[in-house]
Amino acid sequence: MNFDDTAEEAAFRTKVRSWIDENAPKHLEAQLRRAGFASSGGTTIEDSKAWQKKKYDAGYACPSWPKEYGGGGLSPIERVIWSQEEGPYAVLSGLFTIGVGMCGPTVMAWASEEQKRDLLPKLASGEHVWCQLFSEPASGSDLAGLRTRAERTTDGSGDWIINGQKIWTSGAHRSDYGILITRTDPTLPKHKGLTMFFLSMKSPGVEVRPIKQANGDSAFNEVYFTDVRIPDSQRLGAVNQGWEVSLTTLMNERLSIGSGMPTGFPELFDFCMNLQTEDGPAVNDRAVRSRLAGYAAKASGLKYTGMRAISALSKGETPGPENSIGKLVAGAMMQDLAMYALDLQGEAGVLADPAQAAAGARFQAMLLRSPATRVEGGTDEVLRNIIAERVLGLPGDIRVDKDVPFKDIPTSGRAKA
Amino acid sequence: MNFDFSPEQKQLRDQARRFLADKCPPAAVRAVLEGSHTHDAALWRGLGEMGFLGAAIPEEYGGVGLGHLELCVIAEEIGRALAPVPIASSIYLTAEALMLAGGEAQKQAWLPKLASGEAIGAFALGEGVGRVTEASIRATVSGGKLSGRKAPVADGEIADVAVVAAREGGKVSLFLVDLNGPGVTRETVTSIDPTRGQAVLVFADAPAERIGAVGDGWRLASEVMDRAAILMAFEQVGGADRALEMGRDYALERMAFGRQIGSFQAIKHMLADMYVAATLARSNAFYGAWALSTNAAELPVAAATARVSATEAFQLCAKNNIQVHGGMGFTWAFDCHLFYRRSNALALALGSKSTWEDLLIDRLRQRNEAAA
Structure with missing residues (x-):
């Protein structure tokens, strides 16, 4: 048992390190290291695109994709080593996460060869930003209940006309392309009448409106489709096969290894070391220590669970299901920890002005953002269902709408008679 | 990176699992729970014969000379x-204390017997209710004779030898005491878990023979307990996994309201949370195993982390x-x-969870x- 690189891994790490040393935008480093939770530290889209292009030219933008699609043709463990070494510069790639992590793999699995060679290199290089148009106001965890319609034109072109609304689309306002799941046949049961497309976000009839989030930011959008025309060649998978296609995307969403979700523990520990109370630093207090120890054990457990997954990759194996716990643990922990940090600040914990609040208002920002972490990309409850069903082998929920034609399913405001 | 046990170590785990499935089914645990003995002597001898007890003890002292990673996988089973x-008293604590600080004669005298299971060791630190600290040690040694009262002492009623913390000239040191010798009175005390006996020892x-340097007792005891904490974390992880499996199996089998109870989210989510805790604990135990097997500078942090995490999970x-x-779970008949x-x-x-939380933050x- 060891944490050592194999000879090949060590050689690759050395190569990556020196490449980063020579190529990274070092003038942004201090800014990026200060970048707080869900922020890019004041860097610009141009900064992000420049770094992505540099990485692309060297084969590091999508390290494990095949070279013909703009990847680096590297192994999964090399991808992990790359991301360990990229350090603070990874913040710059946030703009491309959805495209590289979810849209790209879906296109790779379902588009034609010609489309793949056309679209994927531009996605990888950062020339095109992609978004994922899945959630709707009335279908969140129950994604298959979506209602955005795609109907064939009657003009013989085979084109599709899209009408409906998507929501929670990260980065739609900055995106060039999107993958879009629609309902093509409401007379079939809900999972069976869906079809996936990709489209240009500049298409006529696409309107992006930012959502003002509960924390005041606007990182997500609503996207409205009004008679948007999509050629049939932009269909991914067969007509009414969209659910299967979407699973490619969702599996990739939950398969991020080695990146490690932030938990906020190092920041809280640091804060407690420095916060002065009548009895010295807060970390001297037994109640504080007990609380900190619980967080420490969780943060450490996540770190070493990641190490186990990386070890599996290093041996050429597929990591086990234990990696599915990451977001579930980190999301809830971050929220709890933020509340505790404010509690330790006393009445002044209410302040959110970085110039006035403790620790530059870091924990206040965390408090206000953390509810989203427990919802986005699968709610805590969906993740628990996944662990219970796929890892522990428990039965799926009884689904009363499973075999009912979609149009007959009761919905909010339209209860079953 | 290879943060995992080797194929040989996994084979050893399978071997230990098969052995225990055969020699230690729930009925064997229950026999101790309901009988008059506080351990299963035949199982103990078997574990010695299989070389499981001596896995981390060097061959020159009668052990198998494998290492601590091997002992970790056995502990899990x-x-x-x-x-x-x-096993905790005799192997994780007594044998570790001897290997860490025992004199050559002490090691020769006891390690081979501990490795074979012929002798049982106990570790006697605490002297009553409350957190065990260096200041709480009151037993004294004077002129090579120990006097005082230790309670509770795990496996104290069946042990042949004990490592005892006591003061000599005011300073705390560790001492080795032959419990079958003069001046020792033992009293068995009932506990929340009768399958691991507890006793009061009166000296x-x-x-008593000192182990290690004068006044080094508390530091040494802490070091021994760190090592034991990692091994015990594996025991806890093994127990947590089995309890999770039992819950899962019952949720699949038990029908209520016309369906398997495992199809209700209230049950599924509870089991998912158990899986999460057990997974975090296992990963932290791995971290401990790595630190223990490499004697890493991080061992104290790893031990406390593994201990806190495993306690919570189990x-x-x-x-x-x-x-x-449900109700069936509260019957004597169910396990x-x-x-x-x-x-x-x-x-x-080894000290309560809050004690280890404190240690973790200190470290x-x-x-x-x-x-810095």
């Missing part, structure tokens, strides 16, 4: 099977296993309470200050 044997001028899995079983008892007893052995602080 001991935990899964709830084996009613004094009145019992002959307690959660054992109590929720009863919850999943759920065996896990509940053991999880709560192990949570206190993280020291590590950060050293790094």
